[in-house]
Amino acid sequence: MKSSPTIALVGNPNAGKSSLFNELTGLRQKTGNFPGVTVDKKSGPWSIDSQTIATVVDLPGIYSIYPKSLDEQIVTDILANPAHPDYPDVAVVVVDASNLHRNLLLFTQIADLGVPVVLALNMLDVAHEEGKDVNAVRLAMLLNVPVVRINARKGDGLDHLKKAVIDQIEKPSVSGKLFFDPALEVADLITETKTQYQLDNNYLALQYVIQHDGFTFLNRQQQVGLDAIIDKHHFSEPTFQAGETISRYKHIGTIVDAVVTDRRPSGQTTWSQKLDRVLLHPVWGYAIFLFVLLLIFQAIFAWAQPFMDGIDSGVAWLNGQLKESLPAGPLTDLLTDGILAGIGGILVFIPQIAFLFLLVSLLEESGYMSRVMVIMDRIMRKFGLNGRSVVPLISGVACAVPAIMATRSIGTRRDRLITILVTPLMSCSARLPIYTILIALVVPSQRVLGFFNLQGLALMVLYLLGLISALLAAYVLKLFLHSKERSFFIMELPTFKLPRWNHVGLTVWESVRAFVWEAGRVILAISIVLWVLASYGPGDAMDQAETRVRQQNATLPAQDLQNRIASERLESSYAGQFGHFIEPVIRPLGYDWKIGIALLSSFAAREVFVGTMSTIYSIGDGADDEGVTIRDRLRQERNPNTGGPMYTPALAWSLLIFYVFAMMCMSTLAATQRETKSWKWPALQLVYMMGLAYVAAFATYQFLK
Template identity: 85%
Template sequence: MDASLTIALIGNPNAGKSSLFNQLTGLRQKTGNFPGVTVDKKSGTWPIDTQTTATVVDLPGVYSIYPKSLDEQLVTDILANPAHPDYPDVAVVVVDASNLHRNLLLFTQVADLGVPTVLALNMLDVAKSQGKEVNSVRLAMRLGVPVVRINARTGEGVDQIKKAVLGQLENPTLPGKLFFDPADEAADLIADTRTQYALQNNYLALQYIIQHDGFSFLNRVQQLALDAIIDRYEFNETAFQANETITRYKRIATVVAESVTDHRPIGEPTWSQKLDRVLLHPVWGYAIFAFILLLIFQAIFAWAQPFMDAIDSGVAWLNGQLKEGLPAGPLTDLLTDGILAGIGGILVFIPQIAFLFLLVALLEESGYMSRVMVIMDRIMRKFGLNGRSVVPLISGVACAVPAIMATRSIGTRRDRLITILVTPLMSCSARLPIYTILIALVVPNQRVLGVFNLQGLALMFLYLMGLVSALLAAYVLKLVLRTKERGFFIMELPTFKLPRWNHVGLSVWESVRAFVWEAGRVILAISIVLWVLASYGPGNAMQEAETRVKQELANAPADELQNKLASERLEASYAGHFGHLIEPAIRPLGYDWKIGIALLSSFAAREVFVGTMATIYSIGDGGDEAGVTVRERLRQERNPLTGGPMYTPALAWSLLVFYVFAMMCMSTLAATQRETKSWTWPAVQLAYMMILAYVAAFVTYQCMA
């Protein structure tokens, strides 16, 4: 067994490379970073046979080895450096059989670098539906490497890939000659470079000439020496690359003509192209997208509500049972009022989060999400963003951290920086618990026109508010961060296909598990700390408060006395002191000291807000209403100044608007620092978002109060 073997999966975006990776590695996957860089690395073990186990590395999707972004640069950095720990013993190049003419460009470049290669023909079913028939035997003869027919979605052809890879490991075969030999055009330049750097491959020597400034394995002295060679031979990189591309496509066109039979009438559009005429239409495309968004937010409220009610009631029932069955004391209070109340405040939102990820996964699996990126590109450019910014912004609906990491695909530094700074304004799944519980308090559960739910419309309004604010912030930053760099957006539209339900299910499970695990750990820790802070106070403050209440309400009913005691003890606790400390700053927004405690604790993560409120009101209700749910506790809370409900529409909308804009996530700030390699930009991000949140919440409350 040789685990030191490395198999690299290489291919264009949407060619099926990641699906093949899942088929080969199964559950033996792990994620991390490539050595020396922050670009995500997806790898896994692949037992090729009983004696051979290899590490499979899923490299970022690229159209050619000439990079235009950080993640694309990584591919060339690996393939041009045999000493790299991820340099492949065999490269499996996955291509879309329905578009061989374009996909083979990358294959010819990889093969010309001298890497033993296997060509995996994927999406043959799509090619067949378009009337194309690929002769894989003839293609293998023309290319000079093993060619395997596969279906990455179903796993068909995996055994043939094993045989082909083993064959390349035992007896590597390469094409008889380079698909493009740079020595034909610049023999002296290539010879000089090969001699000076002890290279065995003409095309690798060309990459040293063209891409040496981006190669991490070359030191500054070596890079300057290559600059000198360029000057000596007056080498024109742009013209040479253009000639290379033209030459390659001419050779590829001949290979495709001999290997592919096209039975489709010339000019007849495919069914995907017919759909795209509507979905990408400058009017209907946006209308359809808006309608789909509306359906998603309606579904989040309508479909998830029965499950939420069941979880909410179940947690309240369990809390009551524990209080009745366990002996009274600090440990029972910690378990029920601290840990269970906090965690229950998050568990109740699992159904909504699951439905959100389910519907987004269906859009991605079907191929529609790529169309969304294309139509949104038209809007993004008006605000100064690169079209590639659409991907991180849409990803931000799930979580801002991976969305910020996705900006590595943006080529220009300014566009990447702007996208990083505005992405947290997109409402992520951590905000969903806050949105839904506050909307449920103040927005009636009524239908409009017999179809649309008012609560769903309110939720969609908050998400659109985040999108609009991100675009406006990007426009302002574009005016501040001026540059002459131009960004380009290139995306191949995948064909429409039926979702793979196992992939959809796995995506939903992983997303919900990650949310619960990440949020749960933070909430568990904060719930324990918060319970301690809310149960104990400085000096004799809590005992004095208790004595004062007993004297004032000596003849009051037991329930009234108990509730007043709990409230006064909470206010005299450490948590109460913290809340009162910041209350003057947040009072103009309509918030009291209890909400202030939740605001402070939610700086760790936004979703902690709901768990904190559940813990605070569990401790402050006197303990006689153990079966009351989180939403009922908030609905019953009274404003001590007015005697009316605490959570009025003005207060609730002020909080909603605050959390639309507020930077309440330490993980996002850490991700921004890691991607920008500076604490300046996280500080800018924190400052402008918190100022925006405060001002917007202030205006909202003052106008509605």
């Protein structure tokens, strides 16, 4: 047996393939790109015996080996190329037992390619609830491959799966029986292709002919040679492909009839179908979706608030304790006013991030998110998109970078490009800290109709504003980006299921960890740089500012004097002077030089805004009271021109609207460049989003002030 065999998980979307992957690899999975392409793959180790650790690769879900999108192309690229580093020693084909007729199409194609296969018969419980019984032993005899009964959601049957995989690794065997026999009229074409390209498998030779333009492992000369073979034999790929599919389904039909017993009375509907009549209703479907969104945002504020208050107070207490116990000096100031203030400004939002991912994960696990895609397709098409664009847009609520990568499942280039360009308008989790802290400053925490919290309603309005702006931007882009490709949206709805709490917990943990780790590294670096820029100035400008304040305010109480000195020193620092330099540009939006510093620093990542404000106000405030949180400091900030609160509703809503639209994430721009292979599109993205943010924030401030 190979010391590190490769096991590929293949299957239709919603067949349970990813659930099986999670059960096999647990917390040890890792993400990366398939060799040579920027398409995500998940892989992880699986200990199949005491000496052998296999690498399990979760391939993108497909319905057949004829790809319709970039991520589907990856599967055929691997299965048709034994030289590919991810070519499997064994392919575990996961099939949905409740829909065996459709799922077996992909299995028969992979088996005909000559890949050693184990058939994992999943969702038998769902099939049983629908009145269907599947005879796995008879199915194995008819297919001439190992068939294993599993429950990927519960982890049942994994020992039998492991034994079947080990047997295939030790003594690789293929089905040996063709599920599709090419017609005699293409026999000469197959023979010539096998001879010219040194192939042993008839069906693989056919795939060379049919998919040669899409196979990345074929060079241009080989593709031209295949074109010549096609012309010589007058071969029509679409006609042959349609005939092949019909022939396979006829064969599959006889197999399904022999192994599946249907106990259902004719015409009986399942409870999932009954629910879908409501959830997919042209009126009630949208009303329920909006209600679900409202519940999510209410929960984010209501459930997370006690945890946020505890973290906020704890960070403020720790900061005060460190200032008291450590000797005064630059290092203590760096630790407390720089690093801890910046990092604390992000840690406080962990509860809200966790609840957001928890609730979204529950919707995905239950199967409801697929229904959202279907009902939203009706709206999306009017704006130049289709239902598959919903996946990236909803994923954008978490992070725009993986959301942009998720556009690979969209079939047409125009729909994919438009989705990439508008996805960053969806409010990602990095915006959530900004939203919640500013909403808490200007929106009262009171209930409406006895249940709905005004702050939760305000948060929902911001998220809906992002969605509406994404749709309007897509409509405008549709007018300029023309395409002759026809856009189709086909989706099989999974049955409703109870969430798997271990998978939900894993999703929340990975999401929060990624948020804290990615944001924490950036904030740590920026906090240190910002502290240096805010603690030092050109020449003796800061000392002169302190001397001037002492001379002009000698009669002030000691604490007020220290506050005034700290503020003037900050204003005379490098950071202060830079903030004053850009202040004329942002003054029409209601922002001062301090906010300007935070805006610039948040170009690295939006969430840095809160950490930067924490650092600035810690340095600019001479007070060292314990328990003073960033929200307290923002509430206490005064406008030097009016003497009133700095963060008025006009200013706070201007900032909120600015961050709804602003493109302030370098990682997102890099992802757009990588997916479009051009800097033209990220440049367009940056210009139109920043222009929209400035105009909208200006209008908001001028209207509300």
